[in-house]
Structure formats: structure tokens, C-alpha cells
Amino acid sequence: MSFASLGLSEPIVRAVSERGYTIPTPIQAQAIPAVLSGGDLLAGAQTGTGKTAGFTLPILQRLSTTSASRPGAIRALVLTPTRELAAQVEESVREYGKYLDLKSIVIFGGVSINPQISALRRGVDILVATPGRLLDHVQQKTVDLSQVEILILDEADRMLDMGFIRDIKKVLALLPKKRQNLLFSATFSDEIKTLADGLLNKPSMIEVARRNTTTELVEQKVMLVEQKAKRHVLAHLIKEQQWFQVLVFTRTKHGANRLAEQLTKGGIPSLAIHGNKSQNARTRALAEFKSGDLQVLVATDIAARGLDISELPHVVNFELPNVPEDYVHRIGRTGRAGSSGEALSLVDREESKYLSDIEKLIKRQLPRIAVPVFDMPVVADDSDARPPRAPQGRGRQGQGRGEGRSAQPRSAPRAAEGQRGASRSAEARAAQPRRADGNAPQAARREGAADGNRAPRSANAGAARKPGEGQRSKPRSDAPAPAPRRNADGTLVRQNDSRRTDRSAAPAADARKREGDKGGLSGNGGNPLREVFARGLNALRKLA
Numbered sequence: 302m303s304f305a306s307l308g309l310s311e312p313i314v315r316a317v318s319e320r321g322y323t324i325p326t327p328i329q330a331q332a333i334p335a336v337l338s339g340g341d342l343l344a345g346a347q348t349g350t351g352k353t354a355g356f357t358l359p360i361l362q363r364l365s366t367t368s369a370s371r372p373g374a375i376r377a378l379v380l381t382p383t384r385e386l387a388a389q390v391e392e393s394v395r396e397y398g399k400y401l402d403l404k405s406i407v408i409f410g411g412v413s414i415n416p417q418i419s420a421l422r423r424g425v426d427i428l429v430a431t432p433g434r435l436l437d438h439v440q441q442k443t444v445d446l447s448q449v450e451i452l453i454l455d456e457a458d459r460m461l462d463m464g465f466i467r468d469i470k471k472v473l474a475l476l477p478k479k480r481q482n483l484l485f486s487a488t489f490s491d492e493i494k495t496l497a498d499g500l501l502n503k504p505s506m507i508e509v510a511r512r513n514t515t516t517e518l519v520e521q522k523v524m525l526v527e528q529k530a531k532r533h534v535l536a537h538l539i540k541e542q543q544w545f546q547v548l549v550f551t552r553t554k555h556g557a558n559r560l561a562e563q564l565t566k567g568g569i570p571s572l573a574i575h576g577n578k579s580q581n582a583r584t585r586a587l588a589e590f591k592s593g594d595l596q597v598l599v600a601t602d603i604a605a606r607g608l609d610i611s612e613l614p615h616v617v618n619f620e621l622p623n624v625p626e627d628y629v630h631r632i633g634r635t636g637r638a639g640s641s642g643e644a645l646s647l648v649d650r651e652e653s654k655y656l657s658d659i660e661k662l663i664k665r666q667l668p669r670i671a672v673p674v675f676d677m678p679v680v681a682d683d684s685d686a687r688p689p690r691a692p693q694g695r696g697r698q699g700q701g702r703g704e705g706r707s708a709q710p711r712s713a714p715r716a717a718e719g720q721r722g723a724s725r726s727a728e729a730r731a732a733q734p735r736r737a738d739g740n741a742p743q744a745a746r747r748e749g750a751a752d753g754n755r756a757p758r759s760a761n762a763g764a765a766r767k768p769g770e771g772q773r774s775k776p777r778s779d780a781p782a783p784a785p786r787r788n789a790d791g792t793l794v795r796q797n798d799s800r801r802t803d804r805s806a807a808p809a810a811d812a813r814k815r816e817g818d819k820g821g822l823s824g825n826g827g828n829p830l831r832e833v834f835a836r837g838l839n840a841l842r843k844l845a
């Protein structure tokens with residue numbers, strides 16, 4: 302099957318083949334004719350399977366073969382949940398439409414509104430926007446949506462959930478009654494699907510794979526590890542396994558800042574991206590990460606949806622999301638367009654409910670792998686020893702609005718009201734890290750500086766490293782001092798624990814074997830029993 306055979310004109314097919322696409326993906330093969338027929342559509346297909354072109358190409362086709370009712374009028378409106386996704390979608394519109402006489406622009410918050418006003422004045426056929434900034438334009442009467450022929454909700458289930466639904470309803474009220482509605486996502490919960498059905502007019506429904514399934518191209522694993530050990534385990538894995546491009550998801554903005562700072566201090570260049578960062582910092586962090594100049598991007602769910610990072614090899618859930626669909630989207634940043642990838646979830650026992658919700662959604666049990674055995678540095682700062690919040694059901698925590706016009710959290714439907722209150726106070730708690738000596742830890746004091754700026758790098762972190770470059774061999778001045786051998790939960794390995802240690806090392810070694818020795822999961826060389834004995838004795842002396 303070819304793109305031309307789906308009813309697309311030569312200029313569109315030419316642009317698509319210049320992009321390197323020869324065969325439509327299954328969602329494109331089904332969605333393109335359905336959109337061209339003019340009806341409403343609810344389309345679901347796994348992450349990274351080409352949904353963007355699935356709606357963009359037929360929109361371009363429809364608009365290029367009919368004329369606007371009024372010159373310069375907005376004819377298609379694409380809404381996305383995040384600024385970065387809006388920018389990405391509009392880039393695709395421009396690329397696929399480069400041989401057509403259609404104009405597109407993107408508008409989102411966090412940047413000056415004036416250039417957007419000027420661009421809207423000049424006339425535009427396809428507008429890609431985040432809802433918050435779009436409503437700002439509505440309020441200032443700088444946008445006219447009365448001629449919109451096609452509305453597209455990308456990441457539709459997110460757009461219709463409690464974070465966005467009020468804004469979406471305001472936008473819908475401004476659109477002509479007669480229009481084509483297109484809803485695309487990799488996930489649709491039953492309640493969102495029912496809501497979507499109510500908004501659509503006799504929609505066709507396309508489901509390429511079973512709803513809410515994760516892509517087969519991602520190898521998913523779970524490591525059961527205590528919250529306070531997670532950052533050490535993560536740093537160890539990144540160094541030992543020489544992971545380069547790693548996207549790490551945390552539950553809160555503060556947690557993202559803190560982890561990015563800790564990793565950077567430990568010699569792993571990292572930046573955080575979340576809703577409290579300036580747009581400049583967000584754009585820069587994502588660009589550096591996409592281009593391969595940045596080793597680790599620590600993100601909240603702001604980066605979970607839609608972002609297309611070419612051949613991203615690793616996604617890590619530092620904490621599990623409390624909305625199981627978000628798991629599907631997070632891990633879907635890897636394993637895209639036919640490439641394979643790995644997703645590792647670090648799960649504290651307090652998160653076991655989230656894990657079972659996720660496994661229920663994706664209808665499979667995720668394989669558990671052993672925690673690596675290694676020397677964990679002793680740290681006075683136990684600010685991340687706090688376990689994650691106990692599961693409280695659905696509803697996003699600690700994120701507030703997806704792309705708000707203000708820092709105020711969105712209002713939520715009744716059922717979720719209590720959860721959001723809980724989430725805010727939990728975020729506030731997390732904003733006050735504790736330290737044994739009662740002083741604010743460095744991370745907290747630096748937070749202001751780190752926010753919106755490049756996270757401070759350690760003296761010899763220098764430029765981002767390529768895989769294999771100086772990760773193990775170079776001694777670093779900021780490397781943690783040799784420490785007593787500890788278990789993954791931070792407790793000292795005692796003399797009597799040696800058999801236990803050996804037993805816990807065994808599954809790790811097995812896991813490494815299973816993984817074709819990618820692992821590096823074992824401890825130091827030499828005689829492990831003697832080493833454990835000596836270290837244990839040392840530590841006990843110190844304690845005494």
C-alpha cells in the first residue's frame with residue numbers, strides 16, 4: 302500500500318517520501334481514508350506508530366482541495382496538552398505541507414503573546430495550540446475560531462480529563478456546530494471514551510491494537526527498590542551499563558529538580574524539565590537531550606505524551622505514575638517507529654498499588670529483575686528517603702494543570718477534588734527536604750538557581766559523554782568516598798549477613814547472564830567475603 306493509494310495528492314506524497322516514509326503505518330492506512338471521508342473519528346493506536354501523520358496528512362489534503370469561507374480564516378484547530386508537543390505537531394504540519402499553499406502556526410504559553418497576535422492577524426489555515434494560551438487569545442479577541450472546519454484533539458484522553466476539560470469545553474463553545482472532530486490517542490479509559498462519544502457525531506472508531514496496550518518494541522522491567530536507594534541504583538546503572546540517552550520520570554517537579562542535581566553532582570550530566578521551568582529552559586533542555594548532547598533528562602509527566610525523540614534507548618520510571626495510562630505514554634517515548642527500547646521502573650513497596658493498576662491496564666505482568674549489589678555511598682541527606690505518596694486512586698498528583706496560564710491548579714470534577722488537595726500538600730511537604738543536621742540541604746537551597754537555569758554541573762562533569770567514554774576508568778575528585786558495603790535499603794552489610802549478601806548477589810548475576818552480560822550488576826572484584834567482613838568490621842568500629 303502507498304500513500305498515494307490512500308487518496309493523498311502528489312505534493313503531500315512527495316513531502317512524505319522526502320521524510321523517508323514509503324509505506325503508511327497501520328493507523329495511517331485506516332485513519333487517512335476515514336478523515337478524508339469527512340466524518341468524526343476516535344482513533345487509538347500504540348505509541349510511536351505515526352498517529353500525527355495519521356491526522357495531519359488528510360487534514361492537509363482536505364484543506365488544500367477546498368477553499369476557505371473567508372480569506373485568512375482558521376480552518377483546522379489542533380489542541381495538544383503540552384507546549385513541546387504543540388511545537389512538534391506544528392513542525393510536522395509544516396513539513397508535510399511544504400509543497401502546499403497553506404499556512405500554519407503554533408501558539409502556547411510561557412512566551413510573548415505579541416508575535417502570536419501578529420501571526421494570527423496575517424491569517425492562518427491550521428492553528429496548533431495549547432488550550433490555556435488559546436483562551437488568552439480568545440479573551441483578548443485576537444483569535445477567531447468561528448470558521449474552524451476540523452477540530453483535532455491530540456492525546457485526546459488527556460485533553461478530556463480533569464486537567465483540561467473545562468478549557469476544552471470553553472473552546473468547543475466557540476467553534477461552529479457543524480465541523481469534523483478527530484480524537485487521537487494511544488490510551489482511552491472507559492470513562493473518557495464515554496465522554497468522547499458524547500462529544501462526537503456518529504464517530505467512526507479505529508483501534509489498531511487492543512486499547513491501552515504497550516508497544517512490543519519496549520522491553521519493560523521492574524526493580525523493587527526502596528525509595529531512598531533509588532537514586533544510587535539509578536546512578537549505578539547509568540554508569541555501569543553506560544546508558545547514554547536516558548529519560549527519567551519523577552512524580553513531582555521538586556523531585557525532578559533534586560534528582561537532576563544529584564545525578565549531575567555525581568558526574569552524570571542531567572537537566573530537569575517540568576511545568577515550573579521557564580519556557581526557555583524547557584526548550585533548551587529538550588533540544589540538548591534530543592540532539593544527544595545531554596545524557597539524562599529528568600521529567601515530570603509533561604514529557605510523557607507525544608514527544609518523539611529519535612531512537613531514545615532508555616526510559617526510567619524513578620517513581621510510578623498514579624494514573625496507569627501515563628505509564629503507557631511514558632514508556633512509549635522509547636520503542637518508536639520500529640526501533641526497540643528499554644523501560645525500567647524502580648518501584649518502592651509503597652507503590653505496589655500503582656504497579657498492580659498498571660499491570661491490570663496493560664493486561665500483563667511485568668518481569669521483576671534483581672537489584673544490583675554495589676557500594677552505596679553514605680549520605681547525610683536523606684531528603685529522598687521519604688516514600689512516595691500512598692496510592693489515592695486516579696487523578697494526577699503534583700502536576701497541577703497540564704499547561705496552565707497561571708500556576709494555579711486546574712479545577713477538577715467533584716470526584717477528584719480531594720485527591721488534588723492531597724497532592725498539593727504532598728508537594729508542599731516534598732518542597733521542604735529534611736536533613737539530619739536540621740539545615741536545608743544543598744539541593745533545596747539551590748533550587749531557585751536551578752529553576753530556569755542549567756542545573757549546576759560538577760567540576761569534572763564537563764561536556765556530556767558518549768557511551769563508553771571515561772565512565773568507569775577515570776577517577777573523579779567528586780567521586781564518593783569509599784563507603785561501608787550497604788544493602789540496597791541502605792543498611793550496613795554485617796559480618797553475619799555475608800551469606801545473605803551472597804544469596805542476593807546470585808539473582809543479580811543470573812539477571813546479568815540473562816541479559817547477555819549487559820549488566821555489570823555485581824559488586825567489586827577480589828574476595829567478596831573477606832571484603833564484606835573487613836568493611837563490616839570497620840563500619841561497626843565506627844559506629845561504636
Ligand SMILES: Nc1ncnc2c1ncn2[C@@H]1O[C@H](COP(=O)(O)OP(=O)(O)OP(=O)(O)O)[C@@H](O)[C@H]1O
Pocket residue numbers: 321322323324325326329346347348349350351352353354486487606607608609633634637638
Ligand atoms: N509511515 C511511516 N514510516 C516511517 N516512519 C514513520 C511513518 N509515520 C510516522 N513515522 C515516524 O514514526 C515516529 C512516531 O510517530 P508519531 O510521533 O506520529 O507517533 P504517535 O503514534 O503519535 O505516538 P504517541 O502516541 O507517542 O504520540 C516519528 O518519528 C515519525 O516520523
